[in-house]
Amino acid sequence: MRAETVYQELTDDYRREVRVEELVFEAAEAYPGLLPTREQIAGERAKKQADKAGLELEQGAFLSQLLASPRAGTHLVHAMLRPRREALDRLEAFRSSGRADLGLATVERIGNAGHVNLRNPRFLNAEDDGATAALELGVDLVLLDPACEVGVLRGSVVDHPRHAGRRVFNAGLNLTHLYHGQISFVNFMIARELGLVAKIHRGHWLGDDWEGGLEDFEEKPWLAAVESFAIGGGCQLLLVMDRVIAEEGAYFNLPARKEGIIPGNANQRLWRYVGDRVARQAILFERAFKTGEPEAAQLCDRVVARDAMDTAIAEDAAQLTSAGLVSAVANRRAMRIGQEPVDQFRRYMAVYARDQSRCLYAPALIANLEQNWRAHERRP
Incomplete structure (x- = not known):
C-alpha cells in the first residue's frame, strides 16, 4: 500500500495531525506487516547497533515515500511544527516562574530572551533521544511565551576533567549511545530535523492552512552562544540561527564522514554560508x-x-528586536523563503529519510565508531 494512502487514512483525510514518532506505530497497527511494531522496535533497542535486524530500514523507506508526496509530506512537516502536548501542559508554570527544568535541558527567561540550555554533562552535552526531546520542549516554551521575544540556545556547564567548570555548546550526536543501539532512527534522526531544528528555523504552525504556501508560522529570532565547540549536530544548529556568538578559541565541525552518517540538513545549508567547495571539505x-x-x-x-x-x-538579543518583533520575524521569514521554502525542505527530507536509515545499518558505521571513537570501550 502506498505511504500517501496510509497517511491519508490515518489522519482522517488530513484533518488530524500525528507526530512522526506515533505515526509509524499507528501505521504498523492499522496495516499489520507494513512496518515494525512498537514491541519489535523496543526489542531492537535492547541490542547493540551491530546486532539489530535492520527493522528501521522499513521505517526509512515508508517515511521517504511519505515525504516525497507533495500533499502528505507537506501535511506531516506542518504537523511536526505543532507545540508538543508536554510543552502546553508546562506553559502556565513557565510563564509564572520564568524557569523550567526539563531534565536534559533547562529554560530560563532573562529579560526578553528565553534561554534554552542543553544539560547532558556526562556526555559533554552530546545529543541523544532524551536530550533532543528536552531541547524541543524548551524551544516550544520559548515560542509559546509572549514574554520571550528572542530565543537563546546555549550549553550548560560540564564536569568532564578536560572541560570542568566550563560551558560546552553541543558535542553532537551521542556516539556511545549510537554504538550501543540507543539512538532511534525516527525519534532522533527524523524527529530532530522535523521538530527541534525546524521549530527554531520556522517556528510553530498554529493555524489551519498547510497548503497555501504562505509559511504563516508563529516564530521568533534565535541566537546561539557557542562556548568550547559546536560539533556535528551542534554545528548544524548554527545554520538555522539568526545570530551566532562564539567565545575566543571555539571551533565548529561536521565529522559526518568519520561517523558514517548524514549531518542532518547541513548538506543543503552549509554551502550557503561557506560555498560549495568548502562545504564539501x-x-x-x-x-x-x-x-x-x-x-x-x-x-x-x-x-x-x-x-x-x-x-x-544581552546586547544582541536586544538588537534583534530593537525595531520591533514584527519586522524581525518578517525579515527572517523573507530570507528563509528565498533560501529554503517548505517544499524544498520536504523534498530534502524525503531523500534524507531513506539514505540516513541505510547509513545507520551499513557495516562501515560500526567500523567507523570502533576505529575513530573507540565506542566499544565506552559505557552507554
Whole structure:
C-alpha cells in the first residue's frame, strides 16, 4: 500500500495531525506487516547497533515515500511544527516562574530572551533521544511565551576533567549511545530535523492552512552562544540561527564522514554560508572552522572573550528586536523563503529519510565508531 494512502487514512483525510514518532506505530497497527511494531522496535533497542535486524530500514523507506508526496509530506512537516502536548501542559508554570527544568535541558527567561540550555554533562552535552526531546520542549516554551521575544540556545556547564567548570555548546550526536543501539532512527534522526531544528528555523504552525504556501508560522529570532565547540549536530544548529556568538578559541565541525552518517540538513545549508567547495571539505574531509579563521566568520557573527558572553548575549538579543518583533520575524521569514521554502525542505527530507536509515545499518558505521571513537570501550 502506498505511504500517501496510509497517511491519508490515518489522519482522517488530513484533518488530524500525528507526530512522526506515533505515526509509524499507528501505521504498523492499522496495516499489520507494513512496518515494525512498537514491541519489535523496543526489542531492537535492547541490542547493540551491530546486532539489530535492520527493522528501521522499513521505517526509512515508508517515511521517504511519505515525504516525497507533495500533499502528505507537506501535511506531516506542518504537523511536526505543532507545540508538543508536554510543552502546553508546562506553559502556565513557565510563564509564572520564568524557569523550567526539563531534565536534559533547562529554560530560563532573562529579560526578553528565553534561554534554552542543553544539560547532558556526562556526555559533554552530546545529543541523544532524551536530550533532543528536552531541547524541543524548551524551544516550544520559548515560542509559546509572549514574554520571550528572542530565543537563546546555549550549553550548560560540564564536569568532564578536560572541560570542568566550563560551558560546552553541543558535542553532537551521542556516539556511545549510537554504538550501543540507543539512538532511534525516527525519534532522533527524523524527529530532530522535523521538530527541534525546524521549530527554531520556522517556528510553530498554529493555524489551519498547510497548503497555501504562505509559511504563516508563529516564530521568533534565535541566537546561539557557542562556548568550547559546536560539533556535528551542534554545528548544524548554527545554520538555522539568526545570530551566532562564539567565545575566543571555539571551533565548529561536521565529522559526518568519520561517523558514517548524514549531518542532518547541513548538506543543503552549509554551502550557503561557506560555498560549495568548502562545504564539501567540511562534510567529506572533516575540515573544522576555528574562530579567527576567514571561513569561521561565515558561520559566526561575533567573537568575544569567555567572560564577555553574558553581556554579548544581552546586547544582541536586544538588537534583534530593537525595531520591533514584527519586522524581525518578517525579515527572517523573507530570507528563509528565498533560501529554503517548505517544499524544498520536504523534498530534502524525503531523500534524507531513506539514505540516513541505510547509513545507520551499513557495516562501515560500526567500523567507523570502533576505529575513530573507540565506542566499544565506552559505557552507554
